[in-house]
Amino acid sequence: MYRCPRCGNINQLYIGYINNIPYCRRCIGFKKKVAPISPNLKSIIVTPKLNYELSKEQKQISSQLVDNYKKGQNTLVYAVCGAGKTEIVLQVITYALSLGRRVGFIIPRREVVKEIAKRLAEIFPTIRVNAIYGGHNQELDGDILVLTAHQAYLYANKFGLVIIDEIDAFPYYGNQTLKAFVERTCNEGFIYLSATPPKEYETNKVVTLFKRYHRYPLPEPVIIKKSELGQIIWMVKKLRQYYFDKKPCFVYLPTIKLCKRYYFFYHLFFPSCYLFHSLIENKDEIIKKFRNGEYKVLFTTTILERGITFPNLQVIVLYSDHLLFNEMNLIQIAGRVGRNYKYPSGEVYFLGKTVSEGMKIAVSKIKSANLFI
């Protein structure tokens, strides 16, 4: 029985033989390369620079995380979308840095990696914050490293504290290879952050935060059951209303094909809309134009379901009874709304020909989270 020393694979289907010497085929896409850095740093003492105060709950959870980290326990932070998960971990990061340990911040999504790295660099201006993702991995050193899960293979035992955001997001969740590589980066001291944690993570110490930082409730989704033609008429009316109210809007669709079709149809009515999916090349440019207000409506797949914050955003989910939308996706999508101080509320609509189990569970979970306020 051969066990892969890198990814721990024991499934014999993934094992090939060169001249009777076994090799692992599951992690063959990852180069046998290790970042040329030492696991220890000099002790750095910094204070996070924030323009706002943390709320009472955030402070309490921050110190709780530090306590758990001192004991060497892994912690799961179960917090609703927009609760300020990034701010919660700042205290642990400063503590780990003061001990002279390198901090890894692992996020499955590449767009989110760029955003978080920018934010952390603003919060800690005096130390080196480096973002590492596919196509941007020449400079591998830094005090805080923000990386995608696919780059974790470079850092075996290099981190003293690892924070994994969005543990249920697509490329990471359910991928045994990536999980093995991420678990190899650090001996102890993992912090998992999620708004919709999968069950197997609940064996860790769980910390919950069901309040958004501005103390307004989560916007509750409205389920609308309509025929296809009814949906189209409803959508045109709704988008028209948003257009006059100057509210930006995301329309989520399950597949790229549907995304293109709906974009083609609606851009006859609304010239200022655009589509966004994984095959589009100039993603940064589109997001920039959407921020500037050049585009009012974005037809998107689940690529934009998490990690994205726009002020005053409204959300419509079409085909929300589709198989690809489970309750985790829907909760994340609903969490895009009302994340700003100025615009703490917004509208979320789930449209579908039928009402699926996932839709019901998502709405009931959001409602129960709102009861804590």
Added chain:
Amino acid sequence: MICPLCNKSHHDDADLNLLFHDEFKLCYRCYLKFEVIFKRFKINDCTAIAIYRYEGAIKDCLFQLKGQYDISLAPIFLERFSFYLSVYYEGYTIVYVPSYYIDDQKRGFNHVEVIFECLKLSKTRLLYKNKQYKQSERHYSEREEINQVIEIIPNQKVPRKILLVDDVMTSGNTLKKCINVLKENGAKKVKVLILSMVCR
């Protein structure tokens, strides 16, 4: 049977080729990702056939075999055509376009040899490269320098009918040189079979 590309079992394939073959390693869905062209053309008055277009899935697969040393992928390229090709080229002897021996040692195998292993023809190693030289790293105008690199192994009998095989063809300069070397040393008839070629 498990497909080595998508790692799923493919017992539900409805494939007409299965009437003539026992089973395939590659599942039908993955096979459809390869672009089969069977392009015929001439190099130095020798007929040549290219099977695939060097793009997309075939490029990735060849990289996984050559660059990441995944030998399990070797049989998937020709398994569907091995019977017909063996009949079509009967009487010919396969000669591989050479690669530098240190590269082969690093890999543990020669990728051209393992790809064309399934053809039921006699095979010899006649040519070799005397130094590290990669065509793909050169500019098109520099690629004729290959002339000094490829040589024939001395004191070996050169067969009369030769089938020259390679995995990728871009400019064709390597093949031209190989054909010239073989003809100078007494080959009467040379045909060329290429796994994939770059089409522009």
